[in-house]
Amino acid sequence: CTITFHPDNKKVKVPKGTDILNAAIAAGVYINSSCGGEGICGRCKVIVKKGQVVSEPSGRLSKEEIQKGYVLACRSTIHSDVEIEVPPGSRLGKEQILTEEAKVERLAGLFSEAGEVEKGIEFKERKFFPHSPLATKLFLKLPPPTLKDNISDLERLYREIRRKLEIPIIQTGLANVKKIGRLFRESNWEVTLLLGKRNGTTEVVLIEPGDTSKRNFGVALDIGTTSIVAQLVDLNTDKTLGTKATHNRQVSYGEDVITRMVYAGKKDGLEKLHHVVIDTVNELISVLSTEHQISLSEITGVMCAGNMTMSHLLLRVDPTYLRREPYVPTANFMPVIRAAEAGIKINPRGLLACLPGVSSYVGADIVAGVLASGIDEADKLSMLIDIGTNGEIVLGNREWLVCCSSSAGPAFEGSGVRSGVRAME
Amino acid sequence: CTITFHPDNKKVKVPKGTDILNAAIAAGVYINSSCGGEGICGRCKVIVKKGQVVSEPSGRLSKEEIQKGYVLACRSTIHSDVEIEVPPGSRLGKEQILTEEAKVERLAGLFSEAGEVEKGIEFKERKFFPHSPLATKLFLKLPPPTLKDNISDLERLYREIRRKLEIPIIQTGLANVKKIGRLFRESNWEVTLLLGKRNGTTEVVLIEPGDTSKRNFGVALDIGTTSIVAQLVDLNTDKTLGTKATHNRQVSYGEDVITRMVYAGKKDGLEKLHHVVIDTVNELISVLSTEHQISLSEITGVMCAGNMTMSHLLLRVDPTYLRREPYVPTANFMPVIRAAEAGIKINPRGLLACLPGVSSYVGADIVAGVLASGIDEADKLSMLIDIGTNGEIVLGNREWLVCCSSSAGPAFEGSGVRSGVRAME
Numbered sequence: 001c002t003i004t005f006h007p008d009n010k011k012v013k014v015p016k017g018t019d020i021l022n023a024a025i026a027a028g029v030y031i032n033s034s035c036g037g038e039g040i041c042g043r044c045k046v047i048v049k050k051g052q053v054v055s056e057p058s059g060r061l062s063k064e065e066i067q068k069g070y071v072l073a074c075r076s077t078i079h080s081d082v083e084i085e086v087p088p089g090s091r092l093g094k095e096q097i098l099t100e101e102a103k104v105e106r107l108a109g110l111f112s113e114a115g116e117v118e119k120g121i122e123f124k125e126r127k128f129f130p131h132s133p134l135a136t137k138l139f140l141k142l143p144p145p146t147l148k149d150n151i152s153d154l155e156r157l158y159r160e161i162r163r164k165l166e167i168p169i170i171q172t173g174l175a176n177v178k179k180i181g182r183l184f185r186e187s188n189w190e191v192t193l194l195l196g197k198r199n200g201t202t203e204v205v206l207i208e209p210g211d212t213s214k215r216n217f218g219v220a221l222d223i224g225t226t227s228i229v230a231q232l233v234d235l236n237t238d239k240t241l242g243t244k245a246t247h248n249r250q251v252s253y254g255e256d257v258i259t260r261m262v263y264a265g266k267k268d269g270l271e272k273l274h275h276v277v278i279d280t281v282n283e284l285i286s287v288l289s290t291e292h293q294i295s296l297s298e299i300t301g302v303m304c305a306g307n308m309t310m311s312h313l314l315l316r317v318d319p320t321y322l323r324r325e326p327y328v329p330t331a332n333f334m335p336v337i338r339a340a341e342a343g344i345k346i347n348p349r350g351l352l353a354c355l356p357g358v359s360s361y362v363g364a365d366i367v368a369g370v371l372a373s374g375i376d377e378a379d380k381l382s383m384l385i386d387i388g389t390n391g392e393i394v395l396g397n398r399e400w401l402v403c404c405s406s407s408a409g410p411a412f413e414g415s416g417v418r419s420g421v422r423a424m425e
Numbered sequence: 426c427t428i429t430f431h432p433d434n435k436k437v438k439v440p441k442g443t444d445i446l447n448a449a450i451a452a453g454v455y456i457n458s459s460c461g462g463e464g465i466c467g468r469c470k471v472i473v474k475k476g477q478v479v480s481e482p483s484g485r486l487s488k489e490e491i492q493k494g495y496v497l498a499c500r501s502t503i504h505s506d507v508e509i510e511v512p513p514g515s516r517l518g519k520e521q522i523l524t525e526e527a528k529v530e531r532l533a534g535l536f537s538e539a540g541e542v543e544k545g546i547e548f549k550e551r552k553f554f555p556h557s558p559l560a561t562k563l564f565l566k567l568p569p570p571t572l573k574d575n576i577s578d579l580e581r582l583y584r585e586i587r588r589k590l591e592i593p594i595i596q597t598g599l600a601n602v603k604k605i606g607r608l609f610r611e612s613n614w615e616v617t618l619l620l621g622k623r624n625g626t627t628e629v630v631l632i633e634p635g636d637t638s639k640r641n642f643g644v645a646l647d648i649g650t651t652s653i654v655a656q657l658v659d660l661n662t663d664k665t666l667g668t669k670a671t672h673n674r675q676v677s678y679g680e681d682v683i684t685r686m687v688y689a690g691k692k693d694g695l696e697k698l699h700h701v702v703i704d705t706v707n708e709l710i711s712v713l714s715t716e717h718q719i720s721l722s723e724i725t726g727v728m729c730a731g732n733m734t735m736s737h738l739l740l741r742v743d744p745t746y747l748r749r750e751p752y753v754p755t756a757n758f759m760p761v762i763r764a765a766e767a768g769i770k771i772n773p774r775g776l777l778a779c780l781p782g783v784s785s786y787v788g789a790d791i792v793a794g795v796l797a798s799g800i801d802e803a804d805k806l807s808m809l810i811d812i813g814t815n816g817e818i819v820l821g822n823r824e825w826l827v828c829c830s831s832s833a834g835p836a837f838e839g840s841g842v843r844s845g846v847r848a849m850e
Contacts, residue, residue: 154756169625181755200594331579
């Protein structure tokens with residue numbers, strides 16, 4: 001059947017019996033769904049304009065609404081070509097791409113406010129973090145082999161790396177070994193390496209001819225339950241070149257982490273949640289790279305902070321056990337992998353690292369907040385309050401920290417609160 | 426065109442213009458070719474029985490031979506359906522699969538002779554090598570998580586490994602992380618790990634439900650220029666369960682390492698040489714596993730010794746630079762990879778390690794010989810003579826060792842010696 005969504009006039013063909021919510025997702029039309037399609041929240045009301053739709057009865061619809069043709073998108077299946085009106089109350093706001101300026105100001109604000117708490121001294125003057133990116137480029141002029149110095153190409157490379165850096169364990173994949181014979185000779189023994197930090201070892205991730213060491217970029221990702229922010233960073237200078245943000249498209253499958261986890265347990269649910277977040281991330285990276293004239297192959301690392309559910313879904317790891325007693329993550333310290341393994345489009349051999357969290361509901365997002373604000377290094381007591389879709393509050397100092405977390409966004413935005421609404425234009 | 430080879434009566438379809446040597450390889454018919462198809466050695470004489478063949482003139486054929494229809498297979502192209510007779514002098518002998526007994530005797534002979542050199546004491550009494558296989562299985566009963574002990578599944582696994590073994594760096598791939606949530610719970614927290622040695626770190630290669638630790642097998646490969654020997658080993662007991670040997674099918678592309686290297690430089694040459702050696706290895710492993718009722722998935726590691734050219738070709742690494750001054754290998758210490766990356770069919774996550782050599786013409790084969798005979802630990806001077814297709818002689822003791830190597834087989838077997846012939850039935 002063909003289903004047409006108004007006012008966007010977007011069409012999609014779906015099998016008979018598909019529910020309207022899933023058809024909307026397939027069409028790229030976003031409909032609110034706080035409960036993840038369980039028929040509970042009543043946020044996905046749509047109006048059937050034309051065609052045959054079979055709906056389950058729902059206490060969420062008034063008599064008046066039913067007379068006007070309102071149905072719950074998640075509880076209504078399509079049985080002919082239909083036309084559906086999505087009323088303003090059921091739509092997501094326009095996907096706002098925040099400008100670079102706005103975002104940088106917000107972050108600057110975060111830092112300076114934190115500084116004020118500490119009398120504006122401690123935080124403002126210290127350098128927050130030493131320069132130590134996930135992946136570093138190193139230009140090398142290798143001494144060409146001679147009859148007297150005839151060690152193999154790979155050992156020659158390792159020897160030269162160790163002359164510059166103290167690295168006990170160096171690893172390289174077979175793909176690199178296969179190409180170095182020709183590459184070293186064609187590049188006249190002048191090559192640039194990308195050295196990546198991988199699970200306690202150093203990997204020679206890339207070997208490129210000539211000196212490409214000036215071009216090395218990374219992406220920092222903040223994967224929120226509702227919004228995703230990506231920053232493009234020059235890994236040589238630490239300079240943030242640009243910032244983009246957009247909705248996490250997983251919102252169509254449920255507003256908070258609990259409904260996402262429930263959805264992940266459904267048929268193909270994990271797959272879908274994984275793919276939409278990856279699509280969102282790829283879109284942000286693509287926009288950033290185009291805007292700053294950086295090729296995707298020059299982006300060599302992605303560092304991600306998100307709550308535990310977001311980290312699991314990003315890597316397509318089943319989050320089911322996060323919500324079952326005794327509430328344990330499958331992995332807290334996720335292995336550093338190739339970004340391509342998760343479907344993220346940067347250099348095909350580039351790396352993806354996820355910051356670790358503390359427990360199932362105290363994730364890498366709040367850990368990143370603690371580290372960025374520096375309250376873990378302060379002598380005095382500080383409190384960090386992060387009200388996102390999930391809210392966390394951390395209290396403590398350099399000696400101890402305690403954290404509580406709870407669903408926060410839906411309380412304001414209307415999950416179970418009839419008159420709440422998400423911030424919109 | 427269809428080409429039929431007698432006396433095997435093997436047929437193959439090839440494009441017009443294909444040379445007979447390559448057609449024979451495609452048909453699975455082995456024709457001698459000491460020089461690797463360069464038209465130099467004259468070992469690939471065949472008789473054209475029927476059909477149209479265009480041959481280059483060759484000084485390797487007598488007038489009499491030309492009258493009888495002899496041509497050089499490598500210098501003759503096919504221009505219609507043809508029938509070709511491969512005379513006995515141009516055939517490889519039957520592929521002998523040596524019996525287990527015969528082979529074990531040979532190896533026992535090697536050891537005891539070496540022992541006699543040292544008055545039968547030093548070698549016979551020492552235990553040659555401590556038990557330390559490439560991949561070890563470990564059965565673990567994990568304590569299930571509780572509200573008080575709620576670390577993640579992956580950290581729980583690492584914690585338990587470290588209670589048993591001292592392993593500073595443990596790595597695991599995303600594939601394992603994805604499955605442990607369900608696997609741990611369905612197996613009631615009783616699992617068997619395969620711990621592999623990978624480039625200075627320990628990898629959790631496999632995680633299996635229940636106790637499979639009794640079943641862990643490896644294959645030791647001796648990849649010779651002419652013969653390949655595989656031994657199936659029980660990695661728990663060190664017992665060699667069986668041994669099989671066969672011709673290295675690369676022989677069709679040249680008899681010695683130099684001609685193989687030349688062939689590797691031709692179009693698709695490297696690819697072909699790589700695939701035939703892998704096919705040979707897979708066949709040996711398949712026969713061994715069937716005979717000993719071991720599933721391929723229970724074979725978790727392959728350890729390989731071969732000369733430098735063989736190691737390069739096994740991993741599909743271009744051997745070109747081995748034969749060009751200053752004669753350096755691309756890699757001497759090859760990275761430990763998944764056997765599947767090279768096309769070897771064992772457990773898909775099982776490992777493949779190649780012993781290192783010393784230089785381009787002193788490879789892992791002679792290094793393995795030195796280690797196995799123990800002359801590197803002897804006080805007195807010993808000499809190790811390994812006459813294979815390549816011959817090496819090592820002289821020395823625990824303080825120093827010198828080695829010379831040269832082509833040996835072809836000198837006896839007829840490359841450039843008209844009346845030489847390979848040992849045959």
